[in-house]
Amino acid sequence: MRRISxxxxxxxxxxxxxxxxxxxxxxxxxxxxxxxxxxWAGFSTKWYGELFHNEAFLDAAWVTLRVxxxxxxxxxxLGTAAAYVLVRGGRFFGRxxxxxxxYAPLVMPDVILGLSxxxxxxxxxxxxxxxxxxxxxxxxxxxxxxxxxxxxxxAFDRSLEEAALDLGCTRWDAFKSVTLPIIAPAVxxxxxxxxTLSLDDLVIxxxxxxxxxxxLPIKIFSxxxxxxxxxxNALSAILIAIVTVGVITTSLVSKRAITKRQxxxxxxxx
Amino acid sequence: MAxxxxxxxxxxxxxxxxxxxxxxxxxRGVTKxxxxxxxxxxxxxxxxxxxxxALLGPSGCGKTTLxxxxxxxxxxxxxxxxxxxQSIVEVPPNLRPVNMMFxxxxxxxxxxxxxxxxxxxxRDRKSRDEIAARVEEMLRLTRLDQFARRKPHQISGxxxxxxxxARSLAKAPKLLLLDEPLGALDRKLREDTQFELMDIQxxxxxxxxxxxxxxxxxMTVASRIAVMDHGKVKQVDTPxxxxxxxxxxxxADFIGDVNLIEGRFTPTGPDRGEITYxxxxxxxxxxTTEQIAEGQTVTYAIRPEKIRVSAERPEDRSNVAxxxxxxxxxxxxxxxxxxxxxxxxxxxxxxxxxxxxERRDFTWDDEVWLSWRASAGVVLTQ
Amino acid sequence: xxxxxxxxxxxxxxxxxFFVPFLIVAKISLSDIALAIPPYTPTLDLSRxxxxxxxxxxxxxxxxxxxxxxxxxxxxxxxxxxxxxxxxTFLTLVVGYPIAYGMSRAPTEWRPTLLMLVILPFWTSFLIxxxxxxxxxxxxxxxxxxxxxxxxxxxxxxxxxxxxxxYIGIVYTYLPFMVLPLYAALEKLDDSLLEAAEDLGCSRMKxxxxxxxxxxxxxxIAGSFxxxxxxxxxxxxxxxxxxxRTLMIGKVLWEEFFSNRDWPVASAVAIILLAILIIPIVLxxxxxxxxxxxxx
Numbered sequence: 045m046r047r048i049s050x051x052x053x054x055x056x057x058x059x060x061x062x063x064x065x066x067x068x069x070x071x072x073x074x075x076x077x078x079x080x081x082x083x084w085a086g087f088s089t090k091w092y093g094e095l096f097h098n099e100a101f102l103d104a105a106w107v108t109l110r111v112x113x114x115x116x117x118x119x120x121x122l123g124t125a126a127a128y129v130l131v132r133g134g135r136f137f138g139r140x141x142x143x144x145x146x147y148a149p150l151v152m153p154d155v156i157l158g159l160s161x162x163x164x165x166x167x168x169x170x171x172x173x174x175x176x177x178x179x180x181x182x183x184x185x186x187x188x189x190x191x192x193x194x195x196x197x198x199a200f201d202r203s204l205e206e207a208a209l210d211l212g213c214t215r216w217d218a219f220k221s222v223t224l225p226i227i228a229p230a231v232x233x234x235x236x237x238x239x240t241l242s243l244d245d246l247v248i249x250x251x252x253x254x255x256x257x258x259x260l261p262i263k264i265f266s267x268x269x270x271x272x273x274x275x276x277n278a279l280s281a282i283l284i285a286i287v288t289v290g291v292i293t294t295s296l297v298s299k300r301a302i303t304k305r306q307x308x309x310x311x312x313x314x
Numbered sequence: 315m316a317x318x319x320x321x322x323x324x325x326x327x328x329x330x331x332x333x334x335x336x337x338x339x340x341x342r343g344v345t346k347x348x349x350x351x352x353x354x355x356x357x358x359x360x361x362x363x364x365x366x367x368a369l370l371g372p373s374g375c376g377k378t379t380l381x382x383x384x385x386x387x388x389x390x391x392x393x394x395x396x397x398x399x400q401s402i403v404e405v406p407p408n409l410r411p412v413n414m415m416f417x418x419x420x421x422x423x424x425x426x427x428x429x430x431x432x433x434x435x436x437r438d439r440k441s442r443d444e445i446a447a448r449v450e451e452m453l454r455l456t457r458l459d460q461f462a463r464r465k466p467h468q469i470s471g472x473x474x475x476x477x478x479x480a481r482s483l484a485k486a487p488k489l490l491l492l493d494e495p496l497g498a499l500d501r502k503l504r505e506d507t508q509f510e511l512m513d514i515q516x517x518x519x520x521x522x523x524x525x526x527x528x529x530x531x532x533m534t535v536a537s538r539i540a541v542m543d544h545g546k547v548k549q550v551d552t553p554x555x556x557x558x559x560x561x562x563x564x565x566a567d568f569i570g571d572v573n574l575i576e577g578r579f580t581p582t583g584p585d586r587g588e589i590t591y592x593x594x595x596x597x598x599x600x601x602t603t604e605q606i607a608e609g610q611t612v613t614y615a616i617r618p619e620k621i622r623v624s625a626e627r628p629e630d631r632s633n634v635a636x637x638x639x640x641x642x643x644x645x646x647x648x649x650x651x652x653x654x655x656x657x658x659x660x661x662x663x664x665x666x667x668x669x670x671x672e673r674r675d676f677t678w679d680d681e682v683w684l685s686w687r688a689s690a691g692v693v694l695t696q
Numbered sequence: 697x698x699x700x701x702x703x704x705x706x707x708x709x710x711x712x713x714f715f716v717p718f719l720i721v722a723k724i725s726l727s728d729i730a731l732a733i734p735p736y737t738p739t740l741d742l743s744r745x746x747x748x749x750x751x752x753x754x755x756x757x758x759x760x761x762x763x764x765x766x767x768x769x770x771x772x773x774x775x776x777x778x779x780x781x782x783x784x785t786f787l788t789l790v791v792g793y794p795i796a797y798g799m800s801r802a803p804t805e806w807r808p809t810l811l812m813l814v815i816l817p818f819w820t821s822f823l824i825x826x827x828x829x830x831x832x833x834x835x836x837x838x839x840x841x842x843x844x845x846x847x848x849x850x851x852x853x854x855x856x857x858x859x860x861x862x863y864i865g866i867v868y869t870y871l872p873f874m875v876l877p878l879y880a881a882l883e884k885l886d887d888s889l890l891e892a893a894e895d896l897g898c899s900r901m902k903x904x905x906x907x908x909x910x911x912x913x914x915x916x917i918a919g920s921f922x923x924x925x926x927x928x929x930x931x932x933x934x935x936x937x938x939x940x941r942t943l944m945i946g947k948v949l950w951e952e953f954f955s956n957r958d959w960p961v962a963s964a965v966a967i968i969l970l971a972i973l974i975i976p977i978v979l980x981x982x983x984x985x986x987x988x989x990x991x992x
Contacts, residue, residue: 052801055794056810062791063817063871066828069838073831081831082838126706129699136703145710147981151921153929153973155946156966159953160717163963167720183713186706206387207420209407211485212437216698221433225424244821247931251953261823268823268936272831280824287820295812305467313470 067284074277081272091278101263101279108243108260111174115181116238122182123189123238124231128219130190131197132205149184150191157184158251165252172254180252181245185238192237196230197223229298240287328552329362330538336399338363338489338521339384344393346379346545353379354390355545366515366522368532371542372568377525380542381491384523385414397488408437413487417494419478421466427477428453428462434485452480455514472503479511483518492524496531508534529569533557541565557617562696566615571650573621573661575614579606579693586688589614592657599632602693616691618664623651623676624683631685637661639680651676653684718970725963726756760964769948770965774972776943780859781927784866788874788923789916791867796878796915797908800885811879818872825869826936833861833937857939865933870926874919881915882908914987921980925973945969 048056073081077088095101126146130139149157161180162172170176204226208218224231246261253259268276329335337360346354353376361367369377382388383395386407395402402410413434421430431452435445453459456476461469466477475495482490495511496504512535515522526532532539533553540550541564549556549565560566563574577591577598588597589612598614606612627634640660641652644667651663663684676682764770799810817825832838833856840852855861885908893903909916931946938944945965953962 048798048802051794052798056798056802059791059795059798059871059875060813062868063813066825066832066868067817067820069832070824070828082834082836082841122706122709125702126710129703129706133699133703138707141715142703142707142710143985144978144981145714146706147984148977149714151925151973151977151980153926153946153969155929155931155949156721156970159949159962159966160721161713163720163724163959164713164717179713183709186709201418201420203416203418203420204422206385206407207414207416207422207481208433209387210385210412210414211434211481212408214408217437222422226422240819244823246823247950261821264823264827265932265936268827268830272827272834276827277831280821280827283821283824288816291812291816291819295808299808308465308468312464312468312473 070277071281071284074274074281076274076277079274081274081277091274092282095275095278095282098275100258101260104258104260104263107174107257111177111181111249111259112239112242115178115242116185116235118178118182119185119189119238120231120235123186123234124193124227126186127190127193127197128223131194146187146190149187152184154245154247155251158248161248162251172252173257176252176254177249177257177259180248181238181242184245184248185241188237188241189231189234192234193227193230196227200226236290327364327537329365330360335362337361338365338398339523340394340396340399341380342394342396344383344390344395346376346383346388347391352545354383356393357545357547359540359547359550361521361523363521364519366512366524366535366537368536368539369523369525369542370527370529370532370539370568372527375542376545377527377542378493379545381414381493381523381525384489385412385491386410411485411488412491413482413485413489414491414493415478415482415495417497419466419474419498421474421477421481423466426463426465427458427469430466430477431481431484433481438485448484452484455483455517456480471498472507475499475507476510479514483514483520486518487520489521489523492522494526495524497526497528504531505534511535533569541568543568559692560615560694563613563615563694566692566694571618571662571664573616573618575616575659575661577612577614579610579612580608581606587693589693592655592659595635595655595657595659596633598691599688600691600693601689604693604695606693606695610695613694614691615694616686618650618662619648619666620690621661621663621684621686623653623663623665624685625675625680627683628685632688633686633690635661635684637682637684639676639678639682642676642678651682653682655684721963721966723756724960725760725967726758727760727960760960761968763961764964764968769943770945773943773945773948774968777928777930777945778972780862780866780944781924781930784863784870784927785920785924787863788867788870789920792871792874792878792919795871796875796882799875799879800882807883814872814875814879818876822869823932826865826933829861829865829868829937830856833864856937857942859938859942861937861939862934862942862944865937866923866927866930869933870923873922877918877922878912878915881912885911914983917983918980918987921976921983925976925980928973929969 073084074091075087075089076084077090078085126142129136130143130146133139158180161176161183165172165176165179200223204222205218208222209215213221244261245259246265249259250262250265253262264276264279267273329337339359339361341357341359344354344357345352355376357380369380371377379388383390386402386405389403397410397412402412422433425433428449431449432445435448440448449462453462456479458473458476458480461473461477466474469477475498479495492511496507499507508531511522515535524532524535533556536553538550538552539556541548541556543564549561551559556565557569560569566572567574575589575591575598577589579587579589580597581587582599585603586599586601587606589600590597591614600614622628622631627636635655637653637655639651640654643650643652646667648664648666651665653661653663655661661684795814799807799814802810830837834840835852835854835856837856839855840849843849844852855864889907889911890903893907894900898906929946929949930944931950934942934944934947935950938947946969949962949965949969952958952965
C-alpha cells in the first residue's frame with residue numbers, strides 16, 4: 045500500500061473543509077436560540093418546531109414531493125428508453141439531433157429552459173400548475189437519467205443480450221428479463237438523481253409554476269432573498285440530513301455488496 | 315474416449331465421403347461484407363449431422379462471422395444458408411433451432427446456475443415439471459449438481475464454462491455453436507475439458523461447430539477442420555489429413571511446425587520427382603499425386619519430426635543432407651534442432667527425448683546428418 | 697415496430713418540450729414589444745394560406761435586438777457574465793485539480809469514501825449551499841468574526857453583495873462538477889507512466905506537466921464546460937450573494953421577465969445567450985460522445 049504524500053493530504057483536507065464547513069456551520073446554527081443567526085445564544089430546537097407549524101412551507105413541500113416523484117418516474121422511463129436507443133439502436137434518422145437534444149439540458153442555463161418552456165405552455169394554452177412543472181422537470185431530468193444509464197449500458201457485455209435472443213427471447217423479452225435487471229442499479233440512481241434535481245430546482249419551477257403550485261425552493265428563495273432566517277436554517281439542516289443519510293446508506297449498502305461479491309469470487313476460485 | 319467419432323471416423327463416421335448423405339448445414343456462395351470490408355468471400359461449405367466441426371484460423375479470418383451467421387446475429391450479404399435443407403437466412407435468432415455458447419460465456423449474472431440453464435426452456439413455455447427435469451439432466455451431464463443454487467460469480471471459471479455449455483444444450487438444439495469455448499481456461503483445465511466436450515457431444519449426438527484459433531484444440535476435438543484465411547476456406551478435412559496432407563503453404567504453415575523449402579520441380583516418374591533447392595545440395599526426392607510441370611517452382615513442406623538427426627550418414631533413406639547444429643530448443647518431451655545446411659538453408663528437426671538430458675547425443679556446433687523418406691513431405695504448388 | 701416506438705417516445709417528447717420551445721422563443725423575440733399578455737403581433741393566420749404566412753413573416757423584425765444594442769445594460773451584462781464565467785471556471789479548475797489529484801493518488805480503499813464525500817454536496821440542494829454562504833460572508837458573519845477575533849483585520853470586510861462573494865459561491869457550488877470528471881480521468885492514469893517519465897530523467901514537476909496534465913485533458917475539458925456553460929446563465933448565485941452592481945445576464949433575463957414583464961425582450965436576451973453558448977454546448981456534447989465511443 046502506498047502512503048499518501050503531504051501535498052495530497054493537505055489539498056484533500058483543505059478541499060473537503062471548503063466543501064463541508066459552510067454546511068456544518070449552517071446545521072450547528074440551526075440549533076441557535078437567537079433570532080440573529082450569526083450570534084450564538086444557546087441551544088434550542090424551537091426553529092424546528094416553528095417550521096412544522098408553518099402551513100405555507102408544509103404545503104409547498106407536499107407539492108414539491110409530488111412533482112418530484114411523478115417527474116422523476118416519467119424521466120426514468122423516457123431517459124432509459126433514450127439511452128437504450130442511443131447505445132443499441134444503431135443508426136436512425138435524426139440521431140445527431142436526438143442525442144443533441146438529450147444532452148443539451150445537462151448544461152443549458154436554467155433561465156433559458158424555463159423561459160422557453162413557459163412560452164410553450166402559454167402558446168398552447170396550458171394553465172400553469174403542477175402539470176407544467178412536471179413536464180418541465182421530466183424534460184431536464186431525462187437527460188441525467190440518460191447519462192447514468194448510458195454509462196452502464198456501454199459497460200454492458202452485449203453477448204448477454206445475444207445469449208437471451210439465442211435462447212429464444214424476443215428483443216422485448218431480452219430487454220425485460222436480462223438487460224433491465226442488470227442495469228437496474230443505474231436506472232434506480234437515475235431516478236434518485238431526477239428526484240433530487242426536481243426537489244432542488246428553483247429557476248425552471250419559478251417560470252413554469254402557477255399561483256396555486258408554489259414549490260419549496262420558490263418558498264425558500266423568497267424567504268432568503270432578503271437575509272438569513274433561522275427557520276430556513278432549520279429547514280436546510282433537515283434537507284441536508286435526509287440527503288446525507290440517503291447517500292451514506294446507499295454507499296454503505298453498495299460497498300457491502302461489493303465486498304461480499306469479492307469474497308465469494310475469491311472462494312469460487314479462478 | 316475409445317469410441318469417439320474421430321477415432322472411429324476412418325472406419326465408420328465419415329458422412330462427407332458419402333455422396334448420398336444430406337448435409338445438416340449448407341453454405342452456398344455466402345458473402346458477408348461490412349462496409350468495404352469483406353469478412354466472408356463467396357464461401358461454400360457442408361456440415362453433416364453429428365459432426366464436431368472446427369472453424370480454425372487467425373483472428374480476423376471470418377470464422378466468428380461465419381458462426382454468427384449460423385446463430386442469426388448476422389445475415390449474409392449474398393448467398394444462402396440452409397439448415398436441414400431449409401433456408402434460415404430470414405429466421406431470427408430466437409426462432410432458430412441453433413444455440414450458442416459464447417466466448418465470454420454470457421452467463422446472466424443476476425440468475426442462479428439453475429435459472430441460467432432453465433432460461434431457454436422457459437421461453438418455450440414448457441411445463442414446470444418438464445423444465446425441472448431437463449435442468450436436472452443437464453446439471454448431471456455437466457456435473458454441476460451441487461452448484462445449482464449458486465450465482466455465476468460464486469463458481470470457478472471451469473464451472474462457469476460448464477454452465478454455459480449446459481445452458482446452450484438444454485433446448486436440445488439441432489446445432490450447437492461454440493465460440494472459443496475453452497479460451498478463458500488455463501492449459502491443464504483446457505485439456506481435460508476438451509475430452510469432456512467430446513464426451514458430451516457424443517452422448518447427446520448434437521452437431522457441434524466450434525470456432526477456435528488454437529490448432530491443437532481443433533485437432534483434438536474435431537471430426538473435420540475448416541482452415542480459414544481472409545474470408546475463404548483454405549482446406550476442409552479430417553485433422554490427420556490437414557496435418558499430413560495440407561493442400562497449401564498456408565495450411566501447412568498454420569497447423570503445427572513445418573520446414574518450407576522452395577525449389578524447382580523435375581518429374582522423374584508418374585508420381586514422383588526431384589526438387590532442386592540450394593547450390594551444392596543434392597535434390598530432394600519427393601512423392602506427389604499432382605501433375606507438376608518440369609521446372610515449376612514448388613514448396614516442399616516437411617514436419618520436423620519426420621526428419622532424423624544422426625552422427626553417421628544413414629544408408630537407408632532417400633533424402634540425406636549434411637549440416638551444423640545452430641540452435642537447440644529443449645521442450646521437455648522433444649528437442650528441436652535448428653540445422654544449417656552447407657548451402658545456408660535452415661532446417662528444423664525434432665527428436666523425442668527418450669533419454670535423460672545429460673546423455674543427449676548432440677550439442678551446438680555438432681556436424682550432423684539429416685535424413686527422411688521420400689514420402690515424408692508434401693509438394694505444394696500454392 | 698417496437699424499436700420505432702422506443703425511439704419515437706423520447707424523440708417526440710424532446711421535440712415537443714425542448715426543440716419547439718426554442719422556435720417559439722425565437723419567434724417571440726422577433727415580435728413587437730408588448731407588455732406581458734400574448735398574443736404578440738404579428739399573429740400567424742394560416743387560414744389565409746400563403747398570404748397569411750407572408751404577412752406574418754413580413755411583420756417579424758429585429759427591433760428587440762436593436763433595442764438590446766441601444767441600452768448598454770445588456771451588452772455590459774453579457775460581457776460581465778462572460779468574464780465571471782471564464783474567471784470562475786479557471787478558479788474552479790485551480791481549486792478542483794489538487795482535490796481530484798489527491799483523491800486519485802489516495803490509497804485504493806479510501807477512494808470510494810472520498811468519492812462519496814464529493815458526490816454528497818452534489819446531491820444536496822444547490823439553493824441551500826448558496827444560502828449557507830450568506831451567514832458566513834455577511835458584515836457581522838462568521839468569517840469576519842473569525843478574522844476580527846484572530847486580529848488579522850480591525851474592520852469587518854465587505855464581501856457579501858460583491859462580485860467576490862459571487863466567485864466564492866460559484867467555485868463552491870460548481871466544485872463537484874469539476875472534481876468528478878477530473879477524478880475520472882486521473883484515476884485511469886497508470887502510475888508506471890510517471891515512474892517511466894522519472895526513470896527517463898524527468899523531475900516530478902516535469903513529469904506532472906508532461907504526463908499527468910495531458911492525460912487528464914478529457915477531464916479538464918468536460919469539467920470546464922460543465923462549469924462554464926451553466927454559470928453563463930446563472931441566476932441564483934448573483935441574486936443571493938451578489939450586489940446591485942453585480943451584472944449577470946441570467947439575472948437581467950429574470951428581471952426583464954418577472955419585473956418588467958417584457959417577454960419579447962426577455963426572449964431576445966435568451967436567444968443571444970443561446971447564440972453565445974451554442975458553440976461550447978456543441979463542443980461539450982461532442983466531447984461526451986467521443987468519451988462514450990472510446991469506452992465502447
